[in-house]
Amino acid sequence: MADTSIPLEIxxxxxxxxxxxxxxxxxxKAQKGxxxxxxxxxGSGKSTFLRCMNLLEMPDQGELIVHGEAIGFKVDRKxxxxxxxxxxxxxxxxxxxxVFQNFNLWPHMTLIENVMAAPVHVxxxxxxxxxxxxxxxxxxxxxxxxxxxxxxxxxxxxxxxxAIARALxxxxxVMLFDEPTSALDPELVGDVLHVMHELADEGRTMIVVTHxxxxxxxxxxxxxxxxxxxxxxxxxxxxxxxxPRSERLQQFLAPRY
Amino acid sequence: MExxxxxxxxxxxxxxxxxxxxxxxxxxYWSGLVNTVHxxxxxxxxxxxxxxxxAIARGSSNLWIRKPVWFFTYLFRGTPLLIQLYLAxxxxxxxxxxxxxxxxxxxxxxxxxxxxxxxxxxxxxxxxIFHGAIQSTPRGEIEAARAYGMNRFTMLRRIVLPSAFRxxxxxxxxxxxxxxxxxxIAFVVSxxxxxxxxxxxxxxxxxxxxxFLFVAVLYMALSFSIQGLFxxxxxxxxxxxxxxx
Numbered sequence: 001m002a003d004t005s006i007p008l009e010i011x012x013x014x015x016x017x018x019x020x021x022x023x024x025x026x027x028x029k030a031q032k033g034x035x036x037x038x039x040x041x042x043g044s045g046k047s048t049f050l051r052c053m054n055l056l057e058m059p060d061q062g063e064l065i066v067h068g069e070a071i072g073f074k075v076d077r078k079x080x081x082x083x084x085x086x087x088x089x090x091x092x093x094x095x096x097x098x099v100f101q102n103f104n105l106w107p108h109m110t111l112i113e114n115v116m117a118a119p120v121h122v123x124x125x126x127x128x129x130x131x132x133x134x135x136x137x138x139x140x141x142x143x144x145x146x147x148x149x150x151x152x153x154x155x156x157x158x159x160x161x162x163a164i165a166r167a168l169x170x171x172x173x174v175m176l177f178d179e180p181t182s183a184l185d186p187e188l189v190g191d192v193l194h195v196m197h198e199l200a201d202e203g204r205t206m207i208v209v210t211h212x213x214x215x216x217x218x219x220x221x222x223x224x225x226x227x228x229x230x231x232x233x234x235x236x237x238x239x240x241x242x243x244p245r246s247e248r249l250q251q252f253l254a255p256r257y
Numbered sequence: 258m259e260x261x262x263x264x265x266x267x268x269x270x271x272x273x274x275x276x277x278x279x280x281x282x283x284x285x286y287w288s289g290l291v292n293t294v295h296x297x298x299x300x301x302x303x304x305x306x307x308x309x310x311x312a313i314a315r316g317s318s319n320l321w322i323r324k325p326v327w328f329f330t331y332l333f334r335g336t337p338l339l340i341q342l343y344l345a346x347x348x349x350x351x352x353x354x355x356x357x358x359x360x361x362x363x364x365x366x367x368x369x370x371x372x373x374x375x376x377x378x379x380x381x382x383x384x385x386i387f388h389g390a391i392q393s394t395p396r397g398e399i400e401a402a403r404a405y406g407m408n409r410f411t412m413l414r415r416i417v418l419p420s421a422f423r424x425x426x427x428x429x430x431x432x433x434x435x436x437x438x439x440x441x442i443a444f445v446v447s448x449x450x451x452x453x454x455x456x457x458x459x460x461x462x463x464x465x466x467x468x469f470l471f472v473a474v475l476y477m478a479l480s481f482s483i484q485g486l487f488x489x490x491x492x493x494x495x496x497x498x499x500x501x502x
Contacts, residue, residue, distance in 0.1 A: 056404060
């Protein structure tokens with residue numbers, strides 16, 4: 001029976017691109033307050049796995065359950081899997097916020113407009129309320145004085161913190177982070193990780209694809225190591241990052257220089 | 258005051274002494290200017306209104322929506338505007354019985370066939386400009402909109418179109434100036450636009466240079482004001498795309 005207390009549950013997810021299998025039956029269960037990091041070499045499928053969670057990629061097989069509500073699928077005339085009801089998908093997407101590697105702020109809007117857009121146009125929140133909330137969130141991520149700037153007028157780190165504020169504005173039940181620091185200059189990574197650390201501390205459910213091993217070790221409570229579309233090893237960061245059992249994870253964690 | 262009138266004196270005496278720049282011809286130029294601006298403005302506005310839904314339809318995944326729009330733009334961009342104007346002006350008269358209907362009231366006057374041809378022509382070009390801009394919307398902007406639960410309509414209205422229109426602005430500014438210059442052919446269906454006025458004065462006084470140079474200057478003034486307007490709009494609406502130092 002579906003358990004409504006579990007924010008996100010995924011069972012046996014499969015996905016292939018043009019016949020090349022990328023995900024080969026992945027499962028994940030995120031309890032409330034979990035911070036799960038997905039690590040693995042590039043091409044291991046971790047980003048695709050994350051993008052399947054809000055259906056930016058359509059999984060070929062597998063179950064997706066958000067707070068006990070399973071997403072219905074059907075097969076269209078071309079034999080492609082489609083959601084049964086796009087409205088359900090939109091509703092569920094609004095409950096899972098995503099933070100992208102390349103920020104993907106909308107460039108024609110100022111920062112505060114970016115933060116307000118989804119609450120106003122998707123959740124139908126009154127504008128004044130959304131603005132007030134947005135300003136409070138921008139203050140949280142240290143960007144109140146940048147509210148009326150356009151994304152191109154800000155550094156990468158500021159854009160990414162702005163994108164996190166945009167994600168928070170939806171009061172998401174699960175936050176999905178797709179390599180949030182990979183496109184940043186090294187000196188800007190710290191600010192973004194600091195914000196994410198705070199979010200974890202206040203008990204937000206987060207799923208983070210990352211190459212930041214320090215973050216995985218210090219912040220997350222569960223680490224999944226992916227290899228060739230399968231979960232090679234998973235567990236508490238203290239265990240699997242300090243004493244990896246599989247050879248692949250040992251290789252992955254070995255110092256590179 | 259004294260000085261001013263001495264400055265003006267040569268101009269006034271020159272105007273009194275020539276046949277070509279008289280209050281009479283100025284009135285002709287003026288009505289030509291009004292006709293040109295009217296023709297271009299109305300066809301641009303209606304063309305723009307038509308082009309927005311067509312540009313969206315042009316990129317539809319449904320073949321039956323996409324192809325007719327493609328055909329329309331192909332047709333109007335593939336033939337000279339002059340031919341379209343002739344067809345609109347002369348063509349309707351050959352439809353059996355049309356001269357007995359109320360439509361003839363409009364079609365008899367050359368301004369309506371000209372408006373029709375100009376409107377459809379600019380609509381076709383504008384459709385392609387907007388279509389290109391919509392297609393070139395960065396993937397990330399669309400993914401972010403989808404990831405935040407926007408439906409297709411909201412995404413189109415709040416993200417894709419505002420972003421695309423801004424990017425299309427420079428190209429559309431060109432189209433507006435093109436249209437202004439293309440409107441110079443309206444005089445062949447006996448509309449007294451700017452060129453028509455110049456042609457009349459040329460024929461009347463056999464003074465081609467005075468007449469055509471003068472309208473050239475008027476067209477130029479119009480072009481520059483349009484350019485100025487678009488420069489202003491680009492500065493206001495496209496400032497966000499400028500890389501900051």
